[in-house]
Amino acid sequence: MGLRGDARIETVSGAIPMMDLxxxxxxxxxxxxxxxxxxxxxxxVTTATDFRSLGAHQIFAVVLDDRSTLHVxxxxxxxxxRGDLKRPPExxxxxxxxxxxxxxxNHGYSVFKEPKTSQLRKLSWLVAEWKLGRPLEKGDIVNHxxxxxxxxxxxxxxxxxxxxxxxxxxxxxxxxxxxEANELLDECISLSPKLAQVIKKRNHRVVSVEPSIMEExxxxxxxxxxxxxxxxxxxxxxxC
Numbered sequence: 001m002g003l004r005g006d007a008r009i010e011t012v013s014g015a016i017p018m019m020d021l022x023x024x025x026x027x028x029x030x031x032x033x034x035x036x037x038x039x040x041x042x043x044x045v046t047t048a049t050d051f052r053s054l055g056a057h058q059i060f061a062v063v064l065d066d067r068s069t070l071h072v073x074x075x076x077x078x079x080x081x082r083g084d085l086k087r088p089p090e091x092x093x094x095x096x097x098x099x100x101x102x103x104x105x106n107h108g109y110s111v112f113k114e115p116k117t118s119q120l121r122k123l124s125w126l127v128a129e130w131k132l133g134r135p136l137e138k139g140d141i142v143n144h145x146x147x148x149x150x151x152x153x154x155x156x157x158x159x160x161x162x163x164x165x166x167x168x169x170x171x172x173x174x175x176x177x178x179x180e181a182n183e184l185l186d187e188c189i190s191l192s193p194k195l196a197q198v199i200k201k202r203n204h205r206v207v208s209v210e211p212s213i214m215e216e217x218x219x220x221x222x223x224x225x226x227x228x229x230x231x232x233x234x235x236x237x238x239x240c
Contacts, residue, residue, distance in 0.1 A: 001237045002054050002073030002217030003230065010100060010229035011035040012045065012127055012153050018218050025051040025220075034130065034154065036100065037225040038079065038234045042114055043100070045130035048228070050221040059212040060088035064097070065205045068231055073217045077236035079227060085236060091209045097233040099204040108149040115234075124152040128159050137161075204233050 005019030012034040025031045037046040057073035064070070077085040079098040086095065101113040102123070110123040128142045129135055131154045136142070143158045144151060219237065222228060226237045 001076050001219050001228065001235050002057050003076070003219070003235075004059060004071035004215055004217055007070060007072070008231050009035055009048075010102075010232070015231070018051070021048075021051040021220070022053065022218050025049070034127070035222070036229040037222060038098065038115065038227040038229070039225065040083075041116065043112060043126065043229075044225070045127055046225045047223045048220045049223075051218060052220070054217050054219050056214045057217045059215045059217070061208075061210045061212050062088055062091065063207045063209070064233070065203060065207050066232070070231055070233070071212070071215070072235070079234040079236060088209050089211075091206050093206060093208065095206040097204040097206065100229045100232050100234065102232075104150065110150045110152055122152075124149070124157055127152045127154055128157050130154070131157060132159060 003018045005017060005022070007018045008015040009018055009021060011021075016033075021033065024033075031051075032047050032049045034045050035048050037044050054073070057075070059071050060074060060076075062070045062072065062078070072088060074088055077087055078091065078095075079085060081096045081098050083098075098115050100115060103111055105111045105120070105122075111120050112123055112126070113120055122142075124142050124144065125136055128140075132140075136159075139162045141160045141162060143160065145156050145158055148156070220228075222237060227234050228237065
């Protein structure tokens, strides 16, 4: 993956230009960040380090139907919806790229659609699972420390476990039962077709691909993954 410095990487701190991450990595050799990757089945949170230059490469401008443009090297591979890979010179008009849809639900939470299933999930839950190192279980509660439901950075999430809620014993009382019922209702609403309309409908289809000049491009080392979400689509890292 060779990205121009203005390519925006989807991280747990939001979309950040590649050049900002390269500069942070240059200033601090221990610098790392968590970003969103694709494991072939679902969205994941993965640690990335060593943001660095690959030198000057032939640049291709890939224009998408949401009017965004990605400037990448010829060796960069795009992941299509149907799962195959294409480099910029191989892309054709109307090719549909695997998208990452991000938005905010009716309750103010940052949400995403699983690329393959279109199931809506909270980004804070996804990041909490990465922080815990396991899937969330019944009774796990994810709290936003600063009470900002759009801030899903790991440092802003506090995960607690309500044993009574998990076991549904009488100890957990009517008030907590009502709270749980409201949370369940919120979850049902978050999965409803009506709320799905909150996500902007974009196919991320290729409109055009144009070769450009030689420019400096950048890459990174991503733990246990070769894909990264960049400007709402997924790109594949080089194997070495």
